Amino acid sequence: MGRIQSSVGLVTGVPIEETVNQLMSINAQPRDRLKARTDQLRQEQVAITELTALVIAVELSTDRLGQKSLYDATTVAASNTSVTARSIGNPKVGSYSFVPIRQSQNQQLTSSVFASADQKFSSGEVVIHSGGFLDESVRLDQLNGGAGIARGSIRITDREGTTQTIDLRHAQTAQDVVDAINANDSFKITASLDGDHFVLSDHSATPTTNLSVTEVGNGTTAADLGLASISTSSATASGTGLLSLTNTTSLRSLKDGLGVSFTKNEPALKFELADESNFEVTFDFDEEGASLGQLLNQINTAGEGKIEARIAADGKSLEIEDLTSGAGNLQITSLAGDLAEQLGLDAESVGGKVQGARLLAGLGDTLLSSLNGGRGLGELGELTISDRSGATATIDLTSAKTLHEVLNALNDSGLGISASLNRTKTGIEIVDTTGSTANNLIIADADDTNTATKLQIVGDVSASRIDSKSLNLQHITRNTLLSNFNGGKPISSTSISFKDSAGKEGLLNLRSVSAKSIGDVIDGINALDIGIEARINDEGDGIVLIDTAGGEGELTVADIGTGTAAAQLGLAGKGKVETIDGQTVTRINGTTTVRIQTTEDTTLSQFVESLNSYGGSPVSVSLLSLGEGNGVRLVLNSKAAGAAGRVAVESDLGLSFSETAKAQDALIAFGASSTNSGILVSSATNTFKGIVEDIELVVNEVSDSPVTVSIVENNETVTKQIETFVTAYNKVREKLDSLTTFDAASNSVGVLFGSNSALRVDIGYSNFLASDIRGAGSIRSLQQLGVRLDENGKLQFDKERFQSTIDADPTAVEEFFTKEELGFTSRAKSIAERLAGVDNGVLLTRSNTLQSQIEQNTNRLGAFDVRLEKQRTRLLTQFYAMETTIGKLQRNLTALDQIQFIPPIT
Secondary structure, three states, X not given: OOOOOOXXXXXXXOOHHHHHHHHHHHHOHHHHHHHHHHHHHHHHHHHHHHHHHHHHHHHHHHHHHOOXXXXXXXXXXXXXXXXXXXXXXXXXXXXXXXXXXXXXXXXXXXXXXXXXXXXXXXXXXXXXXXXXXXXXXXEHHHOHXXXXXXXXXXXXXXXXXXXXXXEOOOOOEHHHHHHHHHOOOOOOEEEEEEOOEEEEEEOOOOOOOOEEEEEOOOOOHHHXXXXXXXXXXXXXXXXXXXXXXXXXXXXXXXXXXXXXXXXXXXXXXXXXXXXXXXXXEEOXXXXXXXXHHHHHHHHHHHHOOOEEEEEOXXXXXXXXXXXOOOOOOOEEEEOOOOHHHHOOOOOOOEOOEEEOOOOOOXXXXXXXXXXXXXOOOOOOOEEEEEXXXXXXXXXXXXXXXXXXXXXXXXXXXXXXXXXXXXXXXXXXXXXXXXXXXXXXXXXXXXXXXXXXXXXXXOEXXXXXXXXXXXXXXXXXXXXXXXXXXXXXXXXXXXXXXXXXXXXXXXXXXXXXXXXXXXHHHHHHHHOOOOOEEEEEOOOOOEEEEEEOOOOOOOOEEEEOOOOOHHHXXXXXXXXXXXXXXXXXXXXXXXXXXXXXXXXXXXXXXHHHHHHHOOOXXXXXXXXXXXXXXXXXXXXEEEOOOOHHHOOEEXXXXXXXXXXXXXXXXXXXXXXXXXXXXXXXXXXXXXXXXXXXXXXXXXXXXXXXXXXEEEEEEXXXXXXXXXXXXXXXXXXXXXXXXXXXXXXXXXXXXXXXXXXXXXXXXXXHHHHHHHOOOOXXXXXOOHHHHOEEEOOOXXXXXXXXXXXXXXXXXXXXXHHHXXXXXXXXXXXXXXXXXXXXXXOOOHHHHHHHHHHHHHHHHHHHHHHHHHHHHHHHHXXXXXXXXXXXXXXXXXXXXXXXXXXXXXXXXX
């Protein structure tokens, strides 16, 4: 059992703890001196660090002064509030004129009236189309071989002598021209499109003069539209042809804008010639921005004079002529892909020539080859129609290549019918106009071409209308950009997981394959080496995935993580077993067409819920109450902005919709003035980027007057940066003053008093800022720019002097700061690198030295503490041992004192 120890000796009364503490205080004096020195080193290191940070701040401010973009700063302003303009980069100085013609608008459709939200449908289907519209017309920029037209006004006089001026400055398409003429009800003229030209029809009751078209002023608009030569007493006048293939025609514009596709730098076509020789053609350009002339030139170059590839005489197709002779026949076949089929060059040669298929339709027409999902209708022949009066006719459609040629043939049948596009503009309808109810309206195939069946108008009905519904005009191709696929909403570049029915998996990252088009996605899927085939679907409105593994599992597609690409492409989910053309397949059809099935128990509110929860639906739907007892209407709003958000609804439920807001892009005329129509530019939203580089325009309201957007130089950014530099340097000066101070009264000094590092910072900057800078142009010093050192060593900035200098010669100011090696910034950087640079910078080197000394001292202090603790323990042990010894001596003396003396016995 240990003994109780006291801080005071119990025997001697000596203050042991106090005595030991005093002895240790003497022994610890070397340690305390070392600790004080280490603390001083730490204070110096903190001061060096603060000074380094301030020097770096000066360096950053001078670096910014050396960036040329600083001197390109501009201010953007619009002349009125109808347009907001702002800089999104470094726009160049200039002035631009715009006329905001219209704002962007989402489409809105409103249904007929329902009794209530609980009203039930019958069994059937509601179909919502977001593409495949047959009433699109060509842009005016495509006319006249791609030269377009000079937009302006034309003057039309009807046969009663009434003259009207038609303003076409803002017409974008051929249909816009027709609409502008037909919107004028002050004269008896209507306009229409027929093939590649405009047609004017005069409905004058008492003609007295010619139907004529003339220019307004010195314009050429009428001539550019093919109408300037019209002056006739006839009731109908046709303009000249405006649309034909040229060498400058873009490949993307062919085939109703579907374009053609092939793989760059891979053999695409093979030609076999009459002399039994053959050659292959590989195209070294992308079809995205290439022209027809490029394609023809490379074919002719590869043929080495043995063939001639050219635009056919009709201006609507291609023609290949074999220039060799021999027993063989010219044959053109596809190698990688199906380019020969796309160009219609896979036909048999006649007389050594292959006549290609039609590649252009008309101003407002559609190629039959673009229908049926892009597979076309095949060979057409005859069909029969009986109107309701009982009259019957057989119509021959053998020569028809476009949909309007079909409609024209039907309308020219002599029957009491009218053939036109249907209400959704996705198909055609035949309407009986006889007013008779004696017979049914009957349309039937007349030969084994099944022409009426292909046109989807076979019927025997007591009604006066037969509607083909959608003819599936292809609107999604390999060329379709991902940025245009989802109603203008970009497809996310994320990862998609694919698993075939045999359980084999593949992962496609759209970013890693640089996918820009639907074709890139299809190629990426097909390259996964799993049992899944990807291609454009039969409807021509999306991608279809077909399981080829034949396993027992499920075809599955899913997004990875938070990605949404699979869902946006309509491919997320599991495969369905379907019968296609008599064959059973498992597939995922990424169609963009929405189909909602209804039953006799489906209520209006349930239909709304189904449509809003439908993945990928292009619309949102809500109920509009018409007031107590007045019923409700369905309101469909397009989710996509602008013209890309257009939809059409068809059903077999008697459900009808009217358009209460048209899907339209915002439109501005760039460079327009009171005398110049400018260049029309459209945007799905009211925001325009890229018309003028680094400028963003927002259309706030429509205006008839031009808006001027001015971009002027703005030196304020340079001024502010010089202020930043001055402030940064003055902080260095203030820090130096506080760190190197000497107070004679108190005999105290700053942390860096006498420091070589601080002295080098002081001298380095003071000499630099006070000296001339030669070789950087006409300006040689900061003083010329209004920047000078005052009596305290701080910088003062005279803004007015600087402003007058930069106004007088902005180039000289820029050169002073930005010239390489000799300019202010380059020299300032050299000084900063010598002082605070990573490689041998004075301040950093001193900081590293201090850190090394601090670490050494810290180690020594640790050793001191260990040694002193041992000394303390030894002293305490010695004192306690002394107490023990003295206690023993005291006990012994006491014992001796108590011993009684007994004299010896004598």
